[in-house]
Structure formats: structure tokens, C-alpha cells
Amino acid sequence: MTTKPNICVLISGNGSNLQAIIDGVNAGKINANIACVIANRPDAYGLERAREAGIEAVCLDHKLYSDRQSYDIALREALEAHQPKCVVLAGFMRILTSEFVEHFSGRLLNIHPSLLPKYKGLNTHQRALDNNDDEHGLSVHFVTPELDGGPVIIQCKVPVFADDNAEALAQRVQEQERSIYPLVVHWFCSDRLKMNNNKALLDGKVLPDNGYANE
16 A cells, blocks of 8 residues: 655645645545645644644644744644655745745745736735736746745636626635646646746656646
8 A cells, every 4th residue: 555645834824725635535536645734833724623623733823923934834844744745835924034934945835815927925816806807817937046936836817807806706715726736736636737947847757837738
């Protein structure tokens, strides 16, 4: 019997994408074992989701560390204790040091609520509305030292309606996130997805800059 690879999930808040990944693992749709969930905030509800699923839930409170580097060293040690095949950022609201990112290079996945390279950083939904965009969406990408700048694996578009506000648009994007992210995690854990020379490869083929099957 082949041992399933370990993955670790990093969160800061509600953990809706974490729940989608937990559900995917439990349904046999993701070939992995969630070894631990780590939050940087003690009030992150995703920790409770992990506990309810019988997954080790750890709070590594960033406020208890003097600087970003010392926090990332502690985070790296906590992750390496589980020897993860990949580390999944699921609403982890911290900028990681380049040393941390390079240590886990090719093993860090993130989901970002915009069609990268548009709208890196925060407040993406309001920015799309302010620019009168007629479409918005999400990107799953590998993490590199450049903020939200790693190679895109897949994107999903949603329409922007005339009466949208940021909350309504965010909800529409999040509905897509919960189906797309588990799929990408499965690709990675099944050895179909890799990063090489700052490019995303699926089944050995380099993906275009805007990711897989983007219309």
C-alpha cells in the first residue's frame, strides 16, 4: 500500500478553502494526508475546522515574534516536522520572507482573488469594481519571492454585474475557489504538477502565463 504524501495548510481566518480541501481528501479526490493546519491568528475559525476533522491544529501567533524572519524560522520548523510534499496557503495573510519561500521552492501553493497579474495584494474585489472591469476571478499559483508573482497554474473567471458590491463579487469568486483549489492540490500530490525554471508544468507541459485551460 502506497503511503499518501503529507500536506500542510496555512490559514489566517475562516478556512473555507481549507474545508474544501478537507472534503476533497475525505472524498478521495485528493491523494494526500493533511498532516497539520497552522494559523497565525488564535481566533482563526479554520483551526476549529481542522480539530473537527481530527487534524492537528496549531496556532503560531505572529504577534509573539519580534520580526518577520524569526516568525518564518519558527513556521519553517513547524512545517518540516511533518515533511510536507507541499504547503498550501489558504487565506494566509502574511508576506513570507524570501528565505522561507526559497526553502520550500516548488512546494508552495497559493490562491489569490484576482486574475493575476492584475491586482496583486489586497482589496482585489473593490479594485476590480473601481476600474469598471466586466470580469474578475481567481488565480492559483506557485509562490515565489515576488508578492503574488509566481507562475500561474489555473485561473477562473467570473462576471462582474452592474449592481455588484465588493461583498457580492467576493462571494462569487469564493464559490469558484472551493472547486478549483482542491483540484490543483490533487494535481500536485499526484505528481502531475511541478514548477521548473519559474514555470508551471502540468503533465510535463509548460502552462501558458495565464494558466491551464484559460479561455
